[in-house]
Amino acid sequence: MTAIVWIRRSLREYDNTALVEASKEHEEVIPFYVVDEEYFSEASLGYPRVKFWRESxxxxxxxxxxxxxxLVVRKGKTIKQLRKIIGETGAEELYFNRDYSSYARQRDEEAMELDVDVKTFKDIVMFEKEEILTNSGTPYKVYTYYSKKWFKKEKGRPQKVEDYEVPEIESNNIPDLKQLGFERPNDFEWNWSPGRKGGLERLEAFKDKIMDYDEDRDYAWKDATSRLSPHLKFGTVSIREVFWEAERIKARNPNEDTSGVKTWQEELAWRDFYFQMLYNFPESREEALQEQFRSIDWRQKSEARDLWEAWINGRTGFPFVDAGMRQLKKTGWMHNRLRMVVTSFACKDLWLDWHDVHDYFNENFVDAEIASMIGGIQWAYSIGTDAQPYFRVFNPWTQGEKYDPDGEYIRKWVPELEDVQDEYIHRPHKMNQIAQRESDCIIGEDYPRPVVDHDERREEAVKRFEEARED
Ligand SMILES: Cc1cc2nc3c(=O)[nH]c(=O)nc-3n(C[C@H](O)[C@H](O)[C@H](O)COP(=O)(O)OP(=O)(O)OC[C@H]3O[C@@H](n4cnc5c(N)ncnc54)[C@H](O)[C@@H]3O)c2cc1C
Known part of the structure; x- marks a missing residue:
């Protein structure tokens, strides 16, 4: 009996649950991938993510x-290609790993209707759907309690595939980026190693840093986080293998403080938390989770062209914000502290519509993951269920002073500020004429003045949130 394993976002053989399970039951297994070219023109995808996916x-x-x-690759409409390969091979079973966005769930429901036995598996998360519920049986909306149960619950271990044979079947070429409609943006620096080899190298390199993660992770200028996010997104490494790798580090260092390792595992729990939020509250893709803030009239990018352009191009006059947005534009990735700061700035200072922010991130992040992105944006916009309270507004200057005290990160990503003296690096608009000339940075010419008055905007934002609550 032949089984088809429909591979989607778990781009690896090791510990690929659907493949592992198929190999236990079948001698003949067909790892199968459909490149649906229409998807590439319809979804808001961007060069970094598509390049990472293709190379993986x-x-x-x-x-x-x-x-x-x-790996048998076919181009065309997904369901049609699945039906075709099932017909060609006489396969009796179709295996795949579950996915949780509305788009994926709808596609997978269609696959369930195919004339074949379908078996689906949990793979991309540690715990899914309703595996972790409150004591009254409802999904968690608050992370702290969720994470307690997440840590206590028994976790799956990575598994190897068993021997299987792949019959000889015609396979299509994987289209190149140009054919898919993507070109390298000007000035883009590609510094990722996609694929499993790249993922394992990242994991290995991070082992030297994980003990200090607790202390260092918030400092934007330090390379202190794992940068595994695109690998977890495309499944070139599995969630189980990275979790258990961290556990091994704890076990090998019984006499040392391993709180850094635990804090890192907390991030994996956040990832699961947001997956279950998206699954249980799919409306959060479009609507604020806090109903009281659904009526807020955000400013669309078409109504605030200048502010929008300043934000996406890193020319707001707030150096820490600008550094984050430029890192994103240039590399497809942004440090977590910056993701919080720039998003909070888009909300509380610029009042930009969070859907536009989502679409921009989705197009530009190499690791764009709807669940974590919606979770992160709704947190920073104070409209999610476990969000930053609306009256607690990040100050874009003091965030920089705290997390990039010497301005190292700012100088790296905003080169026109490279020679600005330390005392002005977070507020270059305060430089007098002499300081501007000495640092080769004329404010208003080389680097913009702040596009908004932060204090005024903060007050205005809080007022608007309060009005929305009273409505
Ligand atoms: C506005 C906003 C948007 C975000 N969008 C995304 C996104 O599209 N894709 C994405 O993977 N993460 C997103 N995050 C979460 C987080 O910023 C990134 O996962 C992290 O910066 C990736 O870097 P890393 O791999 O070095 O993380 P590490 O610090 O090494 O963490 C390890 C892994 O844990 C997961 N993780 C870490 N922090 C979070 C978090 N806060 N929420 C959920 N999972 C987390 C990631 O899979 C990450 O690779 C977003 C956060 C915010 C505030």
């Missing part, structure tokens, strides 16, 4: 071929 897919195919297997 190619690496998977090559590594399977090296071990005598293959």
């Amino acid at each position: 897919l190619i690496e998977l195919k090559e590594s399977l071929q090296d071990s005598g297997q293959d």
